[in-house]
Amino acid sequence: MAMTSVSRFRPPTSKAGAYFAVLASAFVALVLLLVIFDQLGTQADGLTLALVAFPAAMFALIGAACYTVTGGVWFACGRACPPALGAASCLAATLGGIGFVALPGAFFFLGFDALPFTTGIMLGLLLHAVLIAPFARKEGSYTLAGFIGRRFDSRALRLCVGVALTLPCLLLLIGEFKVAGFLVGHALQRDPAVVAGALAATATIAIVLGGMRGAVWGGVAAAIISLIVLAVVPVLGGLLVLNVPVPQIAYGLARTELARLELAAGMDTHRAAAMVLTLPGAAPQALVKPFFQPFVANDPVSFTLLTITIALGIASMPALFARAGTVASVGANRRMSVWLICMAGAVALTLPAVAFLTRLELLHALPASGAPGVPGWLDQLGRLGLADFDRAASSVSLAAVHFTRDSTNLLLPLALGLPRPLVDMALAGAVAVALAAIAAQAMALSALWSEDVLFFLADPGDREQWRLAAGRVFAVVAVGLGAMLSLRTRADPLTLFTWAMVLAGSSVFTLLVMAVWWKRINQYGALAGVLVGSCTALAQIVLSLNGAVQLMSGVSGVLATILAVPLSAAVAAGVSLITPRPSTGMIELVRELRIAGGETVRDREVRLARLKPSGAA
Amino acid sequence: MSEIIRRKPYWRQTKLLMLSSLALPALLIVGLASWVARAGDLTLAGMPLGFFLAVHGVVLVVIAAATRFAIIQERIDRWHGAHDDT
Numbered sequence: 001m002a003m004t005s006v007s008r009f010r011p012p013t014s015k016a017g018a019y020f021a022v023l024a025s026a027f028v029a030l031v032l033l034l035v036i037f038d039q040l041g042t043q044a045d046g047l048t049l050a051l052v053a054f055p056a057a058m059f060a061l062i063g064a065a066c067y068t069v070t071g072g073v074w075f076a077c078g079r080a081c082p083p084a085l086g087a088a089s090c091l092a093a094t095l096g097g098i099g100f101v102a103l104p105g106a107f108f109f110l111g112f113d114a115l116p117f118t119t120g121i122m123l124g125l126l127l128h129a130v131l132i133a134p135f136a137r138k139e140g141s142y143t144l145a146g147f148i149g150r151r152f153d154s155r156a157l158r159l160c161v162g163v164a165l166t167l168p169c170l171l172l173l174i175g176e177f178k179v180a181g182f183l184v185g186h187a188l189q190r191d192p193a194v195v196a197g198a199l200a201a202t203a204t205i206a207i208v209l210g211g212m213r214g215a216v217w218g219g220v221a222a223a224i225i226s227l228i229v230l231a232v233v234p235v236l237g238g239l240l241v242l243n244v245p246v247p248q249i250a251y252g253l254a255r256t257e258l259a260r261l262e263l264a265a266g267m268d269t270h271r272a273a274a275m276v277l278t279l280p281g282a283a284p285q286a287l288v289k290p291f292f293q294p295f296v297a298n299d300p301v302s303f304t305l306l307t308i309t310i311a312l313g314i315a316s317m318p319a320l321f322a323r324a325g326t327v328a329s330v331g332a333n334r335r336m337s338v339w340l341i342c343m344a345g346a347v348a349l350t351l352p353a354v355a356f357l358t359r360l361e362l363l364h365a366l367p368a369s370g371a372p373g374v375p376g377w378l379d380q381l382g383r384l385g386l387a388d389f390d391r392a393a394s395s396v397s398l399a400a401v402h403f404t405r406d407s408t409n410l411l412l413p414l415a416l417g418l419p420r421p422l423v424d425m426a427l428a429g430a431v432a433v434a435l436a437a438i439a440a441q442a443m444a445l446s447a448l449w450s451e452d453v454l455f456f457l458a459d460p461g462d463r464e465q466w467r468l469a470a471g472r473v474f475a476v477v478a479v480g481l482g483a484m485l486s487l488r489t490r491a492d493p494l495t496l497f498t499w500a501m502v503l504a505g506s507s508v509f510t511l512l513v514m515a516v517w518w519k520r521i522n523q524y525g526a527l528a529g530v531l532v533g534s535c536t537a538l539a540q541i542v543l544s545l546n547g548a549v550q551l552m553s554g555v556s557g558v559l560a561t562i563l564a565v566p567l568s569a570a571v572a573a574g575v576s577l578i579t580p581r582p583s584t585g586m587i588e589l590v591r592e593l594r595i596a597g598g599e600t601v602r603d604r605e606v607r608l609a610r611l612k613p614s615g616a617a
Numbered sequence: 618m619s620e621i622i623r624r625k626p627y628w629r630q631t632k633l634l635m636l637s638s639l640a641l642p643a644l645l646i647v648g649l650a651s652w653v654a655r656a657g658d659l660t661l662a663g664m665p666l667g668f669f670l671a672v673h674g675v676v677l678v679v680i681a682a683a684t685r686f687a688i689i690q691e692r693i694d695r696w697h698g699a700h701d702d703t
Binding site for chain 2: 112115118119122123125126127129130131134249250251252253254255292294295300301303304307308311331334335337338341342345348349352517591594595596597598
């Protein structure tokens with residue numbers, strides 16, 4: 001009864017765990033050493049620079065050490081990544097600097113109303129794990145557009161999807177440069193162009209030399225550093241504020257106290273009007289909303305729609321799709337997905353806890369009655385341009401201080417009076433995950449442009465060196481373009497993230513699901529679905545930006561997915577039904593994709609193509 | 618033709634597993650807003666029940682769904698001989 005299966009298993013790297021344990025130990029040792037130097041009175045800027053340079057140096061070194069001239073390694077990590085480590089790398093790439101820096105700020109300002117982001121990310125990862133990743137791994141294409149093109153046997157469709165997915169990847173890339181450039185530039189008092197240039201150079205070294213393997217292993221290092229930061233600061237905060245080392249489950253103990261302080265500070269408790277959606281911006285702003293109060297900044301319908309929008313976008317992310325092919329098998333892919341969801345869950349539990357502790361500590365330090373004088377840490381934030389308040393005032397209350405969203409990670413350790421290196425750990429974590437996300441998006445763009453756009457015009461066949469050369473060139477172009485546009489645009493990184501989710505989900509989510517679930521869909525229906533979905537989302541975003549006519553009255557452009565996805569599905573189904581049925585070969589491919597075991601479809605095609613000249617069957 | 622017949626039970630079981638794995642998380646998230654409103658002033662672990670559900674409840678349900686999906690799908694693959702040799 002058993003179906004035939006041909007295994008192409010490659011054993012994963014056996015010493016990777018040991019290497020990364022050494023890296024984690026090195027980072028912790030560095031922090032402890034810097035704390036000692038800080039207590040001895042060493043100049044603070046030098047310590048901060050050392051801590052920020054560590055993740056960047058590690059990322060570049062790891063990427064350089066992964067140098068390869070093999071296409072399968074450059075594009076897909078040789079399909080040899082262990083599931084747990086692959087999941088850590090995916091977490092860093094998905095969360096990125098925007099998740100590490102902007103999301104804590106969103107929770108700090110919005111409290112409950114920021115939950116669509118973490119809830120949407122969790123649901124999106126689950127959708128990806130169940131509906132998309134196993135079939136992506138079985139098919140084996142390096143890119144999402146390649147999967148679609150091979151599934152429907154249409155190069156035009158592959159080109160169209162490649163072009164449609166360029167914008168969301170580029171928006172995420174720009175957002176990563178902006179958020180890291182803002183935080184590190186202000187903290188180190190450096191020109192944002194210098195910071196962007198340093199990040200671009202580091203990412204370029206890693207991915208041009210190491211490709212996907214450099215991005216994956218560098219991403220693991222980034223994830224380890226950021227998870228250490230996300231573990232240490234809440235533990236210290238929990239011990240000092242709540243006397244509990246696990247604040248993720250215990251911050252409710254101080255709920256009553258926080259509510260009393262918020263009431264004294266006069267925070268607004270009115271519910272939001274219908275279809276109101278408020279995303280906290282990057283500009284300095286005051287705390288006005290109670291932490292636990294639901295639906296003050298966003299109404300219930302917008303809350304739910306934003307969650308769904310982010311979920312569909314995460315599930316459709318090209319960078320996440322590409323990671324499906326880096327593990328040894330479909331079973332390993334499922335295990336990687338479980339690891340990823342567990343790690344993302346830990347982060348989702350930690351972010352609200354850190355925001356809660358930060359609020360509580362700040363309300364204690366800056367009560368409604370006004371603190372006498374300006375605390376030293378607040379003065380420092382003001383000088384760095386990360387907080388805004390009246391310096392001439394004799395007393396300062398929290399209501400009178402405007403904090404920047406993207407500096408929230410620094411607030412808790414500063415307010416607690418922790419040694420400077422423990423504050424600067426947040427910068428190291430931000431640089432690490434921003435590099436991981438930059439590398440992931442640049443790799444996605446590089447593969448899209450080379451495999452799906454350039455080689456649409458001139459198929460290189462099995463000339464692997466041409467593929468590699470094109471990939472490397474486009475990686476440099478992608479990183480450079482992202483850095484340049486981040487300096488020339490004024491958009492908010494969190495808004496860029498949300499737009500990217502809208503565009504990605506609207507363009508390809510229905511197609512990815514229907515491609516496996518419905519054999520009747522053909523290339524014409526798929527093409528129509530992609531065009532309608534992406535154009536609808538883009539039009540809604542652009543028109544709502546200008547305040548002009550909206551396709552859906554009262555709905556923010558950010559929620560365009562809600563219109564675009566059903567429309568895309570309906571058009572894809574309708575066009576498929578009125579056009580010729582798919583070929584027998586296409587239907588047989590779908591049946592093969594549905595079976596987990598066996599050789600990757602793409603690898604088999606490559607293997608058979610190489611055997612043909614020798615006359616083998 | 619015999620290959621196609623054997624694939625049908627496999628895909629039917631896989632489809633049911635996928636739908637069942639997504640049903641509860643999707644229901645929780647779509648209905649979250651109304652359940653938060655109904656929870657009112659009830660608390661759990663010191664937090665408002667609606668907040669606890671939205672943070673901890675969602676995380677636990679999604680992790681459980683993903684783990685269940687991976688374990689049962691592995692069993693389905695082995696039953697039908699569709700697993701990889703790892």
